[in-house]
Amino acid sequence: MSLIPWRNKSKEPVRADVSPLAALRMEIDRLFDAMARDPFGALDWAVGGSRGWVPPVDVAESEDELTVRAEIPGIDPKELQVNISGNQLVLAGEKKESSERKGKDFYQTESRYGAFRRSIPLPDSVDQENVEAEYVNGVLTIRLKKRQSAPPKKVEVKVK
Numbered sequence: 001m002s003l004i005p006w007r008n009k010s011k012e013p014v015r016a017d018v019s020p021l022a023a024l025r026m027e028i029d030r031l032f033d034a035m036a037r038d039p040f041g042a043l044d045w046a047v048g049g050s051r052g053w054v055p056p057v058d059v060a061e062s063e064d065e066l067t068v069r070a071e072i073p074g075i076d077p078k079e080l081q082v083n084i085s086g087n088q089l090v091l092a093g094e095k096k097e098s099s100e101r102k103g104k105d106f107y108q109t110e111s112r113y114g115a116f117r118r119s120i121p122l123p124d125s126v127d128q129e130n131v132e133a134e135y136v137n138g139v140l141t142i143r144l145k146k147r148q149s150a151p152p153k154k155v156e157v158k159v160k
Helices: 020-037 041-048
Strands: 057-061 065-071 081-083 088-095 113-119 126-136 141-148
Touching: 057 113, 081 126, 088 141
Parallel strands: none
Antiparallel strands: 057 065, 065 141, 081 088, 088 113, 126 141
């Protein structure tokens, strides 16, 4: 494996002597570089790098329940918002930057800070009144019980 030198292309000034086509090419190169470094954060360019972060989520389904696990370390559980709106589970909160980071020059930083909002579509079988949420060691686990569906009913077709 060879090392690739890293430089922050987003902070480089735009040169006046570069044609618009060359500037487009440099922006595309920057996007692909960002995608290679951080595939889930590569869309930061779309909103000027202020998108914040999005916690990774696992969704599993069994016969009885739907389980959603979100990795959100460093967040005060009181700051988390878990809502069900229609057929969407909405997770929201904010990971605040610690004060000890201010005033330091970093050679590399991979920690993400800022507000997040994540919507997860829910199947119709979820009982929205029977939901449990638990936050342990930076992992939010939400268990959504399913409604008991009625067995299929056979309908007899009458012939006249």
